[in-house]
Amino acid sequence: MTESLGLNVAILGATGAVGQQMIATLEKRNLPIKKLTLLSSARSAGTRVLFKGEEIEVQEAKPECFEGIDIALFSAGGSISKEFAPEAVKRGAIVVDNTSAFRMDENVPLVVPEVNEDDLKSHNGIIANPNCSTIQMVVALEPIRKEFGLGKVVVSTYQAVSGAGAAAISELLDQSQAVLNEEEVQASVLPVKGDNKHYQIAFNVIPQIDKFQDNGFTFEEMKMINETKKIMHMPELSVAATCVRLPIVTGHSESVYIEVESEAVTAIQVKELLKTATGVVLQDDPENQVYPMPQAAVGKNEVFVGRIRKDLDEEKGFHLWVVSDNLLKGAAWNSVQIAESLLKLGLVTVK
Amino acid sequence: MTESLGLNVAILGATGAVGQQMIATLEKRNLPIKKLTLLSSARSAGTRVLFKGEEIEVQEAKPECFEGIDIALFSAGGSISKEFAPEAVKRGAIVVDNTSAFRMDENVPLVVPEVNEDDLKSHNGIIANPNCSTIQMVVALEPIRKEFGLGKVVVSTYQAVSGAGAAAISELLDQSQAVLNEEEVQASVLPVKGDNKHYQIAFNVIPQIDKFQDNGFTFEEMKMINETKKIMHMPELSVAATCVRLPIVTGHSESVYIEVESEAVTAIQVKELLKTATGVVLQDDPENQVYPMPQAAVGKNEVFVGRIRKDLDEEKGFHLWVVSDNLLKGAAWNSVQIAESLLKLGLVTVK
Incomplete structure (x- = not known):
């Protein structure tokens, strides 16, 4: 049951891999929702979704759908965000955007609540949700930065295909079965749907996520580099990333090498710190x-x-292994968490 | 056909994943072989193997099997190497050992021919073949070290299950089919056959290869660290490794961050160097x-x-992605290559 007092929430991209996780996350959490509006492309409109015992029909997204919406969670691709975010804001909604469209816009806060919740206070209608692989890394690094400072980050990622959407999941599963049957493998989605070449991911590793920039880094790698600096308010931080796609469905892993600023820090101190850090589970x-x-x-x-x-040689060096569900903390849960923070900070009010 | 003038070569562990690749590699190469002796445990003895059109029966390994052998390639586990290597050496054979038994022994050269072939000259009967993940990394790094110096190496690996033997390959394939069938998954081999817990590798990532040391690094990680220093004759080199097992059958990948010693080196210079480096293919x-x-x-x-x-921040920093067949350059081919080097350097002679 939705509530009589609560927020009007919309999800744009409701039928996608992340959209579905947003609905599931809202169902589990206690954000008071008066009405949930589900929006998609014309192609997916008409789908019926069960939410808290009520059936909701997904509608085709149009500017007027955002009338009366308090918070709109966007996850339908960058160009859709660019088209609809100004329309939603014009109608009074706060947009939490899960695409890369506005992340590096200096008027848009880029937020991971465990790290920089206060940045929400300076929003101008749009709040950006960072890249999945960035989010989990900064949640692990922020407690260390606060206590011991941070001078350098070198990360190598081990990323699941669900980050590339539902079609990539199907591709991995179909290819895996084909390999086991010793049949020919078809590749048409990974590494990047819109790029020229496609490679087998089943029982393989592809060191490309998103397209390449001229500097030899991929856009995914540059997202990790630039977003980490922005979220942590450390434009001078040395960050490098190598982003790699693996044949697994969900869950990103990261091998992270850092150098702290304090002297004589021990691994035990870092473990103690992370044991009680918000959003972190020490394993x-x-x-x-x-x-x-x-x-x-x-x-x-x-x-x-x-x-x-x-590190055995570098006195200020440490190694960490960081894992999270890329569809949840990496996307849906971080977006819903931002909505919860907006309410907690009084930046939206329940009517 | 084996040759009338040539070497007497033995393979110990002939029926294993690496042993089979050793036989296949000897068949492709031109090392002159008078007689090939195939040895294994009692359990696998009796197997018949075709080599250059001749059928060879695998015999149970006994000390007297090494009478008259010029070169013995060992790949049957560390305890077997410790038992049989002295017996083979006593009988005049040179042992090329693919296990970790003798790698850090200061009387045993640890050799990757592209890097330190000359170390073979100081052998005392036993030559060690390095760990698979070490070999491919030093082949890529040695040309850079020679030209620009090397101050720091941080590597994260993406390792295939075949490094853990034939049982690990079966486990990955069986588990993958079970997951696709939505059936229960059995795990009894990975991450380490002799360790207490076993985890699913299909559609998963396991950040453990070999057992853990007290310092929190695994033995696989310490092999990469210590062997790299020994092979490159750089005891002072700063090396760190995080070794990770992936759901792929064969082929290890490595995300390598290095810092060189020279100033103002460009990525183009590094590429030019590797384009003509022995044993390297630039892709x-x-x-x-x-x-x-x-x-x-x-x-x-x-x-x-x-x-x-x-690197975008560190003037002397570079990132590389290094891939090789862990059963070939990582094991069988490097061992056969050592045998070829022994012949080339006159350390064995054809009779």
Whole structure:
């Protein structure tokens, strides 16, 4: 049941992989919702979705759909966001956008509530949800930065195909079955739907996520680099990323090397810090083979951190292994969490 | 046909995943072989193997099997190597050992021919073949070290299950089919056969290869760290590794961050260097989506390097993506290559 006092919430991209997780997350959480409006392209409109016991029909997104909406969660691609976000804002909605359309816009706060919730206060109608692989990394690094400072980050990612949408999941599963049957493999989605070449992902590794920039880095890598600096308010932070797609369905992993600024920090201190950090679950007990793995993180909102160890040569160097569900903390849950923060900070009010 | 003038070569562990690749590699190469002796445990003895048109019966390994052997390639596990290597050496054979038994022994050269072939000259009967993930990395790094110096290496690996043997391959394939059938998954091999817990590898990532040491690093990680320093004759080199097992059958990938010692080195210079480096194939054309991938490296002897780019913050920092067939350059081919080098350097002679 939706509530008589509450927010009018819209989801744009309601039938996509992230949109579905947004609906599921809203159902589990206590954000008071008076009415949930589900929007999509014309192609997916008409789908019926059950939400808190009520059936909601997905409508084709049009500017007037945002009349009376308090918070609109967008996850339908960058060009759709660019088209509809100004329309929604004009009608009084706050847009939480899960695409890369506005992330580096200096008038748009880029928010991970565990890290920079206060940035929400300066919003001008649009709030950007960072890239999935950025979010989980900054949740793990922020407690360390606060306590010991942060001078350098080098990350190599191990990313699941669901980050590339539902078609990429089907492609991985179909290809996997074809390989097991010793049949020919078809590739038409990965690494990037809109790029020229497609490669097999089943039982393979593709070191490309999103297209390449002229500097040899991919856009995914540049997102991690630039977004980390913006979210942590550290334009001078040295960040490098190598982003890699793996044959797994959901759950991104990251091998992160950092250098802190304080002297004589121990691995035990870093573990103690992360044990009580908001949004983090420490899974670090090598003796009992306890460490984060994507399969165990699926369906959970937290960021799992383990394999924390001090570098053997660099006095200020540490290594971490960071895992999270890319569709939840990496997308749907972070967006809903931003909505909850907006309410908590009084930036929207229940009517 | 084996030759009338040639070497007597033995393979210990002939029926294993690496042993089979050793036989296939000897068949393709021109090392003159008078007689090939295939040895295994009692359990696998009796198997018949075709080599250059001749059927060879695998015998149970016993010390006297090494009488008259010139070169013995060992790949049957560390304890077997420790038992049989002294017996083979006592009988005049040179042992090329693919296990970790003797790698860090200061009387045993640890050799990757592209890097330190001359170390063979100081052998005392046993020569160690490095860990698979070490070999491919040092082949890529040695040309850079020689030209620009090397101060720091941080590597995150993406390792295939075949590095854990034939049982691990079966486990991955069986589990993958079970997941696709939505059936229960059985795990009894990975991450480490002899360790307490076993985890699903199909559609998952396991950040553990080999057992953990007290310092929080795994033995696989320490192998990469210590072997790299030994092979490159750089005990002072700063090396760190995070080793991760992926759901792929064959082909290890590595995301490598390095810092060189020279000033003002460009990515173009590094690419030019690797384009002509022995044992390296440069696959680096982002615009045309050309980069190394494990699926494309399977069955090939070379080390494939791509995604070479200069760090955006660290003037001496570079990123590389290094891929190779872990059963070939990582094991069988490097061992056979050592045998070829022994002959070339006159350290064995054809009779």
